Amino acid sequence: MYTGIKNNNTTTPPTVTITGGGGTGHRCAFCGVRMLTSDGHTAVDAAHIIPWNISHDDDPHNGMALCGLCHWTFDQGLLGVSARYLVLLSGELRITQNVPGHLLTLEKRPIIGPAEQDLWPHVEGLEWHRENVCFLTSKTSPF
């Protein structure tokens, strides 16, 4: 079950907890990667949509399960999510020095959300991310 982002301390960033059995099943919401070690460590963790240092919001609606690469890319504003839960790519991802590989295949792909519909990210937070973090050529998403 996806349990959201846990934080018992108000002075440090939260510890993220995603447990198996439900939610996204340890799958990255963007690329679909699912990797677990035999002792249960996962490549996926919960990313804040509105960064914790701004929002101090550990509610599951302010998070998505992302693999390390997608988490970093989202935090850098190179990937975003539309109001219809489609992956958006920033033009910054395609600049000459970058070799984004499989990330280019994610454009307009529906995200993989939690099995529980009421735990999906709030569209308001995704809009905030698009407007304040993403390097989209247009701040408004047509999707």
Ligand SMILES: [Zn+2]
């Ligand atoms: Zn990923």
